[in-house]
Amino acid sequence: MSPKRRREPRFSIVTPVYDPPVDVLKECIESVIAQDFEDWELIMVDDFSQNAAVPTVIAQYAQQDPRITLIERDTNGHIVAASNDGVDAAVGEFIALLDHDDLLVPDALSKVADAIDEHEDVDYVYTDEDKVGEDGSTYGAFHKPDWSPERLRGQMYTSHLSVLRTSLVREVGSFREGFEGSQDHDLVLRVTEKARRIVHVPEVLYHWRAVAGSTAVDIEAKPYAETSGIRAVQEHLDRLGIDATAGPGAEPGRYSVQRRLDPSRRVSLVIPTMGQSSLVRGVRRALVVEAVRSALARTDHADVEVVVVHDTPTPDAVLAELREVAGDRLVLVPFERPFNFSEKINVGVCHSSGDRVVFLNDDVEAISQGWLEQLVAPLDEPDVGLTGAKLYFSDQTVQHAGHAYYNAGYHHPFKFWTRDEVGPFGELVVNREVTGVTAACAAMRRDTFFGIGGFSETLPGNFNDVDLCYKVRATGLRTLFIANSELYHFESRTREARVQEWERLAVVSRWGVPDEDAFTPRAVAMPNLRRVQQLPDDLFA
Amino acid sequence: MTQDATDRSETDRLREEVAEARHHLLTVQDHIVGLEAENGRLNRDLTRVTMELRQQIKRSRRMTQQRDEARARLAELRSRLAVARARLAEVEQPRASVARRVARRVRGALR
Incomplete structure (x- = not known):
């Protein structure tokens, strides 16, 4: 030297x-x-x-x-x-x-x-x-x-x-x-x-x-x-x-983190439903019943409360089946007002008693054993405000692996990737921070939920989860995508998906127009967009 | 109705009231959070627009100055051009021949 x-x-x-x-x-x-x-x-x-x-x-x-x-x-x-x-x-x-x-x-x-x-x-x-x-x-x-x-x-x-x-x-x-x-x-x-x-x-x-x-x-x-x-x-x-x-x-260089959930935590599943039935893989099923059945079957956590917020038309037979599946863990909350997802979830949480709340669509089916533990346990870290699961369509392609907000829009990156794919840099198999998650299956601490005012009821159908995620982020808390909490989401089997422009504007008026995502940059989330941007100008001359 | 059933019904009613109050609290809290967010967003927009405005004003001043300088330079050049043209015109004007000028002077002297 x-x-x-x-x-x-x-x-x-x-x-x-x-x-x-x-x-x-x-x-x-x-x-x-x-x-x-x-x-x-x-x-x-x-x-x-x-x-x-x-x-x-x-x-x-x-x-x-x-x-x-x-x-x-x-x-x-x-x-x-x-x-x-x-x-x-x-x-x-x-x-x-x-x-x-x-x-x-x-x-x-x-x-x-x-x-x-x-x-x-x-x-x-x-x-x-x-x-x-x-x-x-x-x-x-x-x-x-x-x-x-x-x-x-x-x-x-x-x-x-x-x-x-x-x-x-x-x-x-x-x-x-x-x-x-x-x-x-x-x-x-x-x-x-x-x-x-x-x-x-x-x-x-x-x-x-x-x-x-x-x-x-x-x-x-x-x-x-x-x-x-x-x-x-x-x-x-x-x-x-x-x-x-x-x-x-899932591959070398990636690690799984299996958390253990404190057995003393009471977890409330809040599920809005109309009690509809649908064909899934050729078999007609009462969606909410199977959602609850699979959710309870694939968790070892004992202290689970099931709060079902049901519209008046929900068939009695469905409610009876729910009682049979969930037993004394079931809390039925009748809902008689016009459809408003946000309001139904808010009402459900208000009737729940758990210090952890999980929002669950009625058209999901839990896949991974311990899905609930993996989803809820990260909330024990005080700076984690919201967690979301990995969701698949019935054909096992990805429906949700975290939101990304960029290019003036709210996106589901990696949609339609297959279940065995790991993502460009491990995004599909590693738990990670994201800007947002879908409310089809997400978990929060009760105090956080009340602190941010729950779901905005001014957004009855769409983007209420986007708004919720922005609210969580505004409090300085992290939002996590949990890759090892897996469920099917038979999306929009129970409701027609249609986005109105005013819904988007309502979110923008609060949070502004998204430009680049902090956790899933557009170059990763939408590589085709990058390729278009990189095309030579004379191509368009 | 037995006392027990009455108590249970009262408990249910109170429980429902608590849930309704909680729900009301949630919607009010959302309204507050939403207003705070909108205020934050408007302030950010305001900051951004103010900065952009400052930049544009600076740019406008710079461009105005450049325009004035260009105008002054143009006026000066035009003036020089006029002088040069006049000089050129003067130079280019046909002059009487030497013989003619001599003749004119002789004629003048004889008058």
Whole structure:
């Protein structure tokens, strides 16, 4: 190591190095030298590469630029030891993590510096990223959500470029031995638990090298990473006091979080109905009866109250069946006014006694065992205000996986994706923050519901859930899409779907026109829209 | 009706009243939250429109200044053009030949 620093730089770029192709390593270093922001140091820790040319090349660059430092390890200690050597040597205010074969875009550091300068208390910054192939072309841009702690439990989505306050990295103990392969996930989980402010820069500032054997090409390239990742998430849950078990997710690099619901919580299912019957998979069924039957059958939670708000025409036979299915857990609330979904739910909640309320359409059928526990348990976290389930049409295509509000409209991203698909970046299989969820199956704390005034009865048919989600967000609470709470939703079997313009305007008058979604950017939610935007102008000439 | 049944009916009636009061509270609360949201949205719009207005006023001032400068430059150029044209006209005007001018002077001297 050469003692040549003149003063503390803004950024210490820490790069553990182990046997990269030399030309790729050079490109990586050149991408740092090419930054339009000069206040950085690059600490390259050679982890005893077998190829002697690797440290030689770095030493040559270090001779030419005093901001570059080479640390040579005497043994191969793997990525954690090498990264920690870099962290120990860092003198910058922030540490930026750069892999030895990846590239920074020329304004990466200046854009991050701008984001940091906006607030005094920024402790962690992450940016969007894409991949760079062997021919130098970039592809697969990952437009990430704004800070999304629930999603970070299900996947290391912040990844590259990550810039962390150096003092905080040291405070939490830097990288930990034993978490190789997921050491960055583990570090970011620990840093974000203590970070005062976390900022997302929604621009691709990092090119992740996609070469054979790298995780960028094959998510299964480092199988040991999954075990480390599960352990990192589990320890994170334990530290936060979240009663849950982390496990492997739908694909490598994703993790499931199975929460346990406090048995003492009373949960009220509030179901508005007219008692209609419909053909489902060729069999006629009283929808509300099957909704209640499946909801109760697929939960192990004992203290469940079923509040059914039924219009006058509801057949007596249906009510009788409900009594049979739900027994003394059933509360029947007659409703005699004209159809108003919001009012029916509000009336139902007012007749309920649970401190957790679940809104349930009568045309749903619970699929996953423990759907209720997974949906309701996250509400024990005080900053979670609303949760919504994953819903499928009867053909098992996705009906709902969270709302996204953008482009002056309210959307259901990923509609008609199939049940076995994971989404562009795991969106369909990972619990995550969303802007909104459908009221066809959603849960809230009772105090939150009353605090925001429940559903707006000025919106009897459509967008009442959109308005509710905006209200939850306005109180600073998070809304979660719960991927492991699955139900069928035989949508609009009981009511004709027709949206009136005044309904949209009513929402806009309160909350304004949505432009870009914070959690499911339009480039992810509607990639076709992005493609149209990218078409050359002369095509339309 | 037994006392027990009377009590139960009274309990139901009170329970219904509580639910109705809760419902009324909800709708009022929604109205308040809605008004707050609308106020917030209008204030944001106001801020945005005010900023846009400031920018447009600045732009308008800049454009007006540019226009005035262009007008002044145009007037100056026009004036220079007029002078140049006059000079050109003067230069281009046909002059009497030397012989004729000599003759005119001689004639004048003889008068």
